[in-house]
Amino acid sequence: MTLGGWIVMLLSVGGATALLVWCLYKVLTTPGSEEHLHGQVDIHTPDMDAE
Amino acid sequence: MQQRKQRETWTTRLGAILAVTGSAVGLGNFLRFPGLAAQYGGGAFMVAYVCAFLFLGLPIAFAEWAMGRYGGMHGHNSSPGIYRVIWKNRAAPYFGVLAMIVPVGIYMYYVYIESWCLAYATRYLFGAMNFGADAERYKQFFEHFVGLHAHGESLSTPGEGLLGSAVFFLVICFILNFILIYRGLSKGIEWFCRWAMPALVICAVIILIRVLTLGTPDPTKPDQNVLNGLGYLWNPVKTPAMLAPGEVPKSFWEGLADPEMWMKAAGQIFFSLSVGFGIIITYASYVKKDDDIALSSLTACAGNEFCEVVLGGLITVPAAFVFLGPQIGSQLSNPFALGFMALPNVFNQMPLGQLFGFLFFFLLFLAAITSSLSMLQPAVALLEEGLGLNRRASVAVLGFITAVGSAGVVIFSKDFVALDTLDFWIGTFAIYLLATFQTILFGWVLGLEKGMAELRRGAEIKIPEFYKYIIKYVTPLYLLVVFLLWLRQNFVVTSPEQNRIRPLFTDPVVGGLAIFILAVGILFALLIAQSVKNWRRIEASQEEVVI
Numbered sequence: 001m002t003l004g005g006w007i008v009m010l011l012s013v014g015g016a017t018a019l020l021v022w023c024l025y026k027v028l029t030t031p032g033s034e035e036h037l038h039g040q041v042d043i044h045t046p047d048m049d050a051e
Numbered sequence: 052m053q054q055r056k057q058r059e060t061w062t063t064r065l066g067a068i069l070a071v072t073g074s075a076v077g078l079g080n081f082l083r084f085p086g087l088a089a090q091y092g093g094g095a096f097m098v099a100y101v102c103a104f105l106f107l108g109l110p111i112a113f114a115e116w117a118m119g120r121y122g123g124m125h126g127h128n129s130s131p132g133i134y135r136v137i138w139k140n141r142a143a144p145y146f147g148v149l150a151m152i153v154p155v156g157i158y159m160y161y162v163y164i165e166s167w168c169l170a171y172a173t174r175y176l177f178g179a180m181n182f183g184a185d186a187e188r189y190k191q192f193f194e195h196f197v198g199l200h201a202h203g204e205s206l207s208t209p210g211e212g213l214l215g216s217a218v219f220f221l222v223i224c225f226i227l228n229f230i231l232i233y234r235g236l237s238k239g240i241e242w243f244c245r246w247a248m249p250a251l252v253i254c255a256v257i258i259l260i261r262v263l264t265l266g267t268p269d270p271t272k273p274d275q276n277v278l279n280g281l282g283y284l285w286n287p288v289k290t291p292a293m294l295a296p297g298e299v300p301k302s303f304w305e306g307l308a309d310p311e312m313w314m315k316a317a318g319q320i321f322f323s324l325s326v327g328f329g330i331i332i333t334y335a336s337y338v339k340k341d342d343d344i345a346l347s348s349l350t351a352c353a354g355n356e357f358c359e360v361v362l363g364g365l366i367t368v369p370a371a372f373v374f375l376g377p378q379i380g381s382q383l384s385n386p387f388a389l390g391f392m393a394l395p396n397v398f399n400q401m402p403l404g405q406l407f408g409f410l411f412f413f414l415l416f417l418a419a420i421t422s423s424l425s426m427l428q429p430a431v432a433l434l435e436e437g438l439g440l441n442r443r444a445s446v447a448v449l450g451f452i453t454a455v456g457s458a459g460v461v462i463f464s465k466d467f468v469a470l471d472t473l474d475f476w477i478g479t480f481a482i483y484l485l486a487t488f489q490t491i492l493f494g495w496v497l498g499l500e501k502g503m504a505e506l507r508r509g510a511e512i513k514i515p516e517f518y519k520y521i522i523k524y525v526t527p528l529y530l531l532v533v534f535l536l537w538l539r540q541n542f543v544v545t546s547p548e549q550n551r552i553r554p555l556f557t558d559p560v561v562g563g564l565a566i567f568i569l570a571v572g573i574l575f576a577l578l579i580a581q582s583v584k585n586w587r588r589i590e591a592s593q594e595e596v597v598i
Contacts (some may be wrong), residue, residue, distance in 0.1 A: 001278045001279065001281050001282030001285070001286060002282060002286050002287075002288070002290060004094060004286060004287040004288070004303075005093065005094075005281065005282045005285040005286035005287065006285075008093045008094040008097055008285045008286070008287060009093070009281060009284075009285040011097075012093075012097050012285070012360050012364065013360060013361050013364070013365070015101075015360075016353075016356040016357050016359075016360040016361050017357060017361060019353040019356060019357075020350075020353040020354060020356070020357040022353075023346065023349055023350040023353040023354075024350075026346055026350075026511060026512060027346065027350060027511075030346075030511045
């Protein structure tokens, strides 16, 4: 592994990790975020209620 | 008491994070990304990849979330209805055909690949994947399993029983997907993701630790070690130890000047973040008016990037290089070859390979199913809105359409002709069209002020001001350039044998599939026409009430 390889890997891996950690920090420290944060999979589709 | 309450809050928030990132992680993270990064030389590819993430992926994700919630506030959950609310033009809802055909068409072959992962995981569990050190046997097994040599080959399983039947695993995956979709997202999938996501990350971390501690497994081949494996993926220029016989190394700048690499990086971002699929816009329509969408979409993208760059990037290619050496170069352009032919050989040579093989393919299966589940909701929303069907009937109709498409993929398996045709025309061409339409719709029709106000309402992070100019000017221009390059490569400068138009008229399977895609498109267009009639009737009755 060359110096360039180390730099590319550390920047890529570090950048992706830092972005995720920052997002997790924001989610975990913002009051009420568990109520207002949504992923595709936990969104309630009201059509289910009609069943 | 207060401590307990605080712990419960954290658990709920972690659950929310897992659910947010769960749907974003898919097969592309672990199979496609590492192959592309290594193929185009880590450094140059990452430049194109980061640009595509910042200027295409994130802006389009933000736009889809904002437009979706905007449409939902006006009573629409399907893309055609949302487009009609934003753009007061008779043609607007008919662009929704793309937003239907992309997720449904991709589902038809995605679920088949998902079933291979389940099949491989099951075979590892029962110890049926040990073919010895001969790489050719892994290749032969996969090619026969998926029917690469003859149409319908995968329907027969001589001497293998159910464990060797791709159709058997496809049926299991199909039923599992539809049960979860039928039960509804919040009721069916949320609990699944809250278990599946941690399981996926734990599986990936265990495999990652194993790969990074492999050292030099074969002392007679000192160059095939972990560091060189990492270098094979990340080095901007390959060193002599990483070159296959006759291979000429490309410089960083030569790599950066390759238009094909920029197209592949953009395609990877689309596929990986599920942007331009018509999926996010549908889900966002169900979000409450003042709920956050900015941090939600950024967290989903961040979770996806972590799984892709950190876990995907550090596992697949380094492991394959350590055991197979520079010869893996010939397999990088084909993610199936890397995942389903090279890696089983790697696991076979690795201590506790059966366990790690099972974990890896089970991980892929979890990643795949959390993505495939979300591909069906856009069409379910339209069937409910357009025909007034209930959820059960909508899921049944969609089940029939996708079953016909998936059956085509299984039967016309020679050289992956059906899978490749769907992937090219729907998984690439239609995605570019849809992404471009949605970007223009957000930046130029809905308008930046209105669009950004929608994105910022309830947001738990501040989107930088300059990002609105990126969405309006840079993203459409970037899309246009990449799309023109893609058209040039596939239709202009290519050889007659590789031209994608010709087989539509000369190959009966490709032509037949094109007619099938067209028929599904017409069906969705008719459904949209019916929906428009219904919406007009409702609007007219509301106006009468007001008068």
